[in-house]
Structures are given as structure tokens and as C-alpha cells.
Amino acid sequence: KLPYWFEIKTPIGHYRPDWAVVFKGEKKIxxxxxxxxxxxxxxxxxxxxIECGKxxxxxxxxxxxxxxxxxxTDLNN
Incomplete structure (x- = not known):
């Protein structure tokens, strides 16, 4: 679960996603x-x-x- 302060700036305002998966020791999301x-x-x-992210x-x-x-399961498509 991401903390409230984590945000991604977009042209239409800040986006605060709910979750991210990271692996210990890596710098990738x-x-x-x-x-x-x-x-x-x-x-x-x-x-x-979402369109901004795309x-x-x-x-x-x-x-x-x-x-x-x-x-x-839709991620497999």
C-alpha cells in the first residue's frame, strides 16, 4: 500500500495510486x-x-x- 504522500504529477492534477509492487534491493516499480x-x-x-499514463x-x-x-487475469492478455 502506498503512503498518501506518494503522487504522480499529470497535466490534469496529481494522481495517487493505491498499490505498487517492488522487490527489495531493486529500484524498479x-x-x-x-x-x-x-x-x-x-x-x-x-x-x-490513465490516458496520461499511457x-x-x-x-x-x-x-x-x-x-x-x-x-x-486480464493482465495475461
């Missing part, structure tokens, strides 16, 4: 997630921030951006 309760939809501002990571070789997804 492998997974960042925003979670929702069952039946809870993304707000428009969240959708825009555009940002298009510039990096070897980085995959997947989202939004509904189930963890």
Missing part, C-alpha cells in the same frame, strides 16, 4: 494499481489520468502499460 470496489466505476478524472509510458522501450482492467 513493477506494478501500480488503482483499486475500486465491486460495481464502482472510474471517475472521468481517473480515466483522463502517453507517458509510450516513450519508454520495454515498458508495458495495461489498463484499465477488470480482473487480475
Amino acid at each position: 513493477y506494478f501500480v494499481a488503482e483499486t475500486k470496489s465491486a460495481g464502482q466505476e472510474l471517475r472521468e478524472s481517473e480515466k483522463l489520468k 502517453k507517458h509510458f509510450e516513450k519508454f522501450d520495454g515498458v508495458k502499460f495495461k489498463g484499465p482492467i477488470t480482473l487480475v
